[in-house]
Amino acid sequence: MAADRAYIAGGRVGAPRAALAGLCARIMALFEAAGCMRVEPAALHSADALLDVYGEDVRARAFTVDEPGGGALFLRPDFTVPVLQLHLSARAEPARYSYLGPVWRRQAPGSARPTEYLQAGLEIFGEEAAEADAEIFALIARALAEGGVEAPEIVTGDLGVAAAMLDAAPIPDARRAALKRHFWRPHRFAALLRRFSAPAPPPSPRRAALLAAADDPAEIAALAHAEGALVGARGLDEIAARVEALAEDSREAPLPADLARALDAAFAVDAPAADAHARLSDLARGAGLDIGPALDRFARRLDALAARGFDAHALPFRASTARTLEYYDGFVFEMAAPGRPDLPPLAGGGRYDGIAAALGADHAAPAVGGIVRPEALMAAGGGRPC
Template sequence: MPKRDKQAVGQRFLNAFREAGAVEVAPDILLPADTLLDLYGEDIRARAYTSSDPLRGEMMLRPDFTVPVVQMHMAGGAEPARYCYLGEVFRKQDPGDERPANPRDNEYLQAGFELFAHDPQADAEVFALFHRLLAPWGLRAVTGDMGLVMDAVRALPLSEARRDALLHHVWRPKRFGRLLARFSRPAARRNVAQSAAPWAGLRTRAEMERRMARLAADQDAAPLDPAWIARLDRLFAISAAMPKALGELTDLSREWPDLAPAIRRIDDRAGMLADLGVAPETVLFDASHGHRTMEYYDGFTFSFLADGRTGWPPIATGGRYDALTAVLGRGGRAIPAVGGIIRPGLVAELETA
């Protein structure tokens, strides 16, 4: 499909975001790699296009808009603030075991909306805006809440180091599952040999000593009771219309009280959506939603999916990312933030079909 047609669809969404009170911004296409590596770790190299500049060092073609928009806002933006944008992002597409028959674009448009505000209705406002704009295409709306998942992990009877490891990989379900399996078995004994050889490596001696101390302490950790694994499995299996899912979550919270505050937040959000004209019974709540698909979101998450389009990514995704603003803000200052993106190219394909 011609890029011109995709741009035209993107401009329609951009105009709608402007009408919703957003200010248009245009972040750089080339971004410093060190910030993205600090956020995502070395995994980002598998997805981003990198280049080396003799003066600016390692650079990456923009893999998303959220990071540069947060940096821009945290450098001096006032609150509340609404931003919108339209432009290309660049991602290497993982073909898996074999090359897909219809590979997705490595360069594609994103039209986005970001809201920075201390407003309890911000989640509902952003979702309702996307819900209204995407209504003509009959997409399936799915929501989740990473705050619920993180509260569940923090409630596990594990050492702080083991909980931190699970939280670090909470967006990577395969690694998360492997860690849970390892923590449910007796810890392997490690023999850290003493040596008079000089210390060498990219990490400092203090960092390596702390790492060895954590490994030694982990040897005495008791295995995680299988009952907790079963509870996590029950949590991740909850996927139903929002009212029904809330009932199932409430049942689970009777034996897992630590989940109650997050469930109240989800219930409150359902009421706010209803007030904004979105019927909660038409929205799916999937407790494993953000756990499977998104990085850096730490609260409400959402996707809009085109049923019957096998192999398609979501038409739109978004969520809350308060922790990201603390990482990118000055002195750890955090601002509540929520936003989302639409892929105009996929919408253009739907219109053509």
Template sequence: MTAESAKAFEALEGQARDLVALFGRAGYEFVAPAILQPAGVFLDQIGEQVRARSYVFSDLAGEELCLRPDLTVPVSRLYLERHPRAGEEARYCYNGPAFRFQPLGPSTMHPREFRQAGVECFGASDKAAADVEVLLLAAEAVRSAGLSDFRLCFGDIALFYALIDALNLPERWRLKLRHYFWRPPSFHALLDKLAKGERIAPNGLVTALCETLAGKSQAEAEDVVSTYLQAEGIPVAGNRTLREIAARLLDQTADLYADTLPKEVATVIDYYLAVSAQPREAVEQIAMIARGAGLDIDDAIVVFARRCDLLEGAGVDLAAATLSTEFGRKLEYYSGFVFQIEAPGMGETEPVAGGGRYDNLLTALGAPCAVPAVGSAIHTERLLAAVGRASS
């Protein structure tokens, strides 16, 4: 290790100690979940974008494991180990490495191994208050590290879900649009095709295979796919099993024969996803779009408005923040309010911190009941770089 790299490491460790100490003073207990995690847990919950960038391998006993690509899932599993009935409120903080493949190559802002310091809040019944608590703590943390100039960007997946649920559209496309929300290019391509009345067809070879699967059960589809792969000499490799491949092809088969989407429904969704403004103004625009389409999403709007009230009451200048309906998170377990903290000179793909609400994750991990949960992670290398840039 060079003198320069040793100095940078010491600065990073010192920053992390200060962040964890701040979290501790706020009532968050320090935990250190395992770096090695069961691969299936992550691959089922984190979504396609991160799934494709996870380091997955099998140990000598044949168990499929992964290097944790984030710390929210490991901390959630730790919560359930401690509280298997999932009835207790708990607050945890952490600091440690996470790992993701970088398709464009590793860089200072996007390393393969990076550190996160963060908090997770489980079981708080007042969701809006917990959202605000976590956001304020993240803002206080980056400010205490020396970054005073930053931007807040908000999203709310619950608002989008409320809109989708209120629209008159086939249940298949309701579920598809929810799923594709995490991948904006794919989402807009799907919406455009549906509005034009086009069939949602994969490439030619896959379409031909899908047509042979029409009307078949999962087991029958697995037999067809297995025979096809063997005949073509294609091994089952990567992160998908034969069962998952067959299920995906059955899903694409159903797309081929499903009804299309009314154009007016697609127009409402397009209008909604064009909203990007100061939070109060954005909520007014969303309410206007909903009223114009005859939709009732008032409950979701009231929840967001209350969160705005709490933020302003805590001294947050919402006039300097942005609510973007396109903004979500790359991790698909998020289900409600999401946010990120952006530093000058760093784009939206390089936030120094981010987080949000993930009320469905604990149930998916085996909790016997729903557990309200919200958290935030600080990318400590980016924070250190942003502080250094601001002071230079």
């Protein structure tokens, strides 16, 4: 029905709309009381660079349109990247921002998930990482309490530890980069790690011919044309570059078995945070990997969370927790409604220090944020009155 909205029947008119507006007002007041300046990014953005920042999952779900006489535009799938763009244009650090408004994402055919829903959130730039991580986490938890969900199901992770292990491991750069691209897809990561750890199977005759021609672009072109007309958007130069990369990879030795086992075990860690920290430390030490700075950041964050009243050492930690947005590169978390598998996570967030450089800044910048889905929160909390 036209009056319905995400997770709320009749949420665009009358009492349900008023209740949602009241919840949003309380959440935004909480964020603004924490020193966040409210901003309102545009809904439409150029698709040239930003969609690459979001990664495969969101890129495939973005609503795109063609601007007459211009390039492709897309409706924002979240607020973090548009807010960071505003921040970079202002050139002010440290800074804190809050926001509220709709975002849009395509859903699979037959899905009951909404294509438009509200996000309320905040971003902190340029502040000490452990304290900022803990403050974001605490503010998001308080926002859920405003909606009547005072004991959400929580899971945390730390992509910084995962990246540190890969950076410290004696892995060829191309393979390291490939593994990092799949942090956000644990099954693909595990499959790729298995492939890199095993001897390469004998190539098919066609593949063998391509690999043998890796240093001869003319021969690659001849082999491509022999297969018929080119299909897809890749040109011969891109095909030649890909063949060269495949040939280089085929000459690499398998990863040492003990290193592969340590990496696999590290990405499978699922335990209370203190136990997870100890387990990751033991695995890194056993594999000869120096990840001390990443473990120190992990420990400082637990201390900062404990100082804010959380049982930080008991917080659930799952190394494979990565959310679906590929710009996260450090602490990540999600909070869900207990007993409501029909609802998406009510809130989540994390650290994304590297994204500023990806958007053209001359250096990485400390950045962390978190979002709440007010409509899902209201549905989970029973519509607490204004």
